[in-house]
Amino acid sequence: MGSPATTTKSMGRLMAIMAWLCFFALAGLFFNDFLEGKQDPNRSLVIDDSMRVELIRNQAGHYLAPGQINGVDVTFLLDTGATYLSIPEDIAERAGLRRGQQAAVSTANGRIRVFRTEIDEVRLGGLQRQRVAAFINPSEQGGVVLLGMSFLKYFQWRQIDDRLILTPQN
Numbered sequence: 001m002g003s004p005a006t007t008t009k010s011m012g013r014l015m016a017i018m019a020w021l022c023f024f025a026l027a028g029l030f031f032n033d034f035l036e037g038k039q040d041p042n043r044s045l046v047i048d049d050s051m052r053v054e055l056i057r058n059q060a061g062h063y064l065a066p067g068q069i070n071g072v073d074v075t076f077l078l079d080t081g082a083t084y085l086s087i088p089e090d091i092a093e094r095a096g097l098r099r100g101q102q103a104a105v106s107t108a109n110g111r112i113r114v115f116r117t118e119i120d121e122v123r124l125g126g127l128q129r130q131r132v133a134a135f136i137n138p139s140e141q142g143g144v145v146l147l148g149m150s151f152l153k154y155f156q157w158r159q160i161d162d163r164l165i166l167t168p169q170n
Contacts, residue, residue: 051126051127051167051168052125052126052165052166052167053065053124053125053126053127053165053166053167054163054164054165054166055078055163055164055165055166056162056163057162057163057164062077062078063077063078063164064076064077064078064144065078065124065125065147067122067123067124067125067145067147068121068122068123069085069087069091069095069097069119069121069122069123069145070095070096070097070119070120070121071095071121072091072094072095074091074095074144074145075143075144075145076124076144076145076146076147077144077145077146077147078147078152078164079146079147079148080148080149080152081148082146082147082148082149083148083149083150084133084134084135084148084149084150085119085122085132085133085134085135085145085146085147085148085150085151086114086134086135086137086140086145086146086148087117087134087135087136087137087145088137088140088141088142088143088145089136089137089138089139089140089141090141090142091142091145092117092136095119097117097119097134097136098117099115099117099136100115100116100117100118101115101116102114102115102116103115103116103135105135112137112139113138113139114135114136114137114138115135115136115138116133116134116135116136117133117134117135117136118131118132118133118134119131119132119133119134122147122151124147124151124166125166127155127166127168129151129154132150132151133150134150152166154168154169155167155168155169156168156169156170
């Protein structure tokens with residue numbers, strides 16, 4: 001066995017190493033939360049009686065927002081260039097959506113096969129619509145739902161700097 005001074009020195013080193021490990025773990029958690037906030041600054045929407053949704057553009061220039069399809073929580077990516085909502089197949093299954101007629105559509109990544117469907121209810125903050133036309137995309141799993149014009153056309157929207165404000169049409 002070592003002398004008491006050697007044991008004390010070893011314990012001191014061990015405590016210093018543990019303190020540094022704790023510091024790096026906490027810094028990593030903080031930094032990860034910071035990066036997620038940059039990627040999705042709208043992780044939690046404030047819902048009030050005004051029926052207004054205000055979104056902040058993320059660092060990639062997109063508007064992401066939490067919402068629901070038939071009561072199932074999803075993350076929407078607002079896409080004014082998309083005619084319909086595009087839903088990954090696993091999310092469509094969780095939301096109880098049925099595959100309808102098959103169709104071929106052109107996307108930024110080329111032509112793909114999708115299935116038509118109709119969503120009973122779509123919610124974005126305090127905004128909602130029933131019977132919304134959509135596509136189920138079997139080549140996508142998880143991730144985000146493209147929120148296209150089949151939902152957005154029912155709302156007024158305006159962009160001010162890095163914010164997008166949606167309100168019901170009068």
